[in-house]
Every structure is written in C-alpha cells, then in structure tokens.
Amino acid sequence: MGTTDTALSGAKAILEYCSSILLPRQWDSILKLHIQEEFPLTKIGGTYESDKDLIIEWRKNRVAKGLGIAAPGRAALGKKPARPRQRKEKSL
Numbered sequence: 001m002g003t004t005d006t007a008l009s010g011a012k013a014i015l016e017y018c019s020s021i022l023l024p025r026q027w028d029s030i031l032k033l034h035i036q037e038e039f040p041l042t043k044i045g046g047t048y049e050s051d052k053d054l055i056i057e058w059r060k061n062r063v064a065k066g067l068g069i070a071a072p073g074r075a076a077l078g079k080k081p082a083r084p085r086q087r088k089e090k091s092l
Helices: 011-020 027-037 052-067
Strands: 007-009 042-044 047-051
Touching: 007 011, 007 052, 011 027, 011 047, 011 052, 047 052
Parallel strands: none
Antiparallel strands: 007 047, 042 047
8 A cells, every 4th residue: 555656646636536436526525525534635735645545445444334344454333233131030
C-alpha cells in the first residue's frame, strides 16, 4: 500500500478516481464523506492528497459495515450477539 503509482494529488485527480469507482463526483460530497465518514483525504501544502489503495480499503470497510460483516483485520461489525436467556425455575 502507498506506492507512488496509487497517489492522487489535487481535487481533480481525486474526483476522477472516485468517479471511476462509482463514488460521488462532486467535491462537496467528497468533503462531507471525509468529515462524516473518515474518507482518506488530507491537505499538504495547499493541495488535497489521497491514495487509491486507501480509498479502496475505506470503501471495503464501509461496505462491510453496511452488510454487518467483519472487514479484513477488523472486529466483527453489526449487531451485538444476543445474550443467552436464563431460565427461571418454577417454584413448587
């Protein structure tokens, strides 16, 4: 992960990549995802930067969370397991 081949520099490059994998095509939507859902994005020296591998990993985790399954290397997501019921003993 994190090779220079996967680096995305600038809003235009980030939007083009996101559009190619069916993520939002509007910059406001990407910023909203960054703020609300930890979309991998940072600003370095006045230029927005991201990474294709990080975006794919973020997307996989988001899909897994939506399906209620564990993402690779993560704890299980979704509903908590039901606690076993204790039987009440009948009094005589």
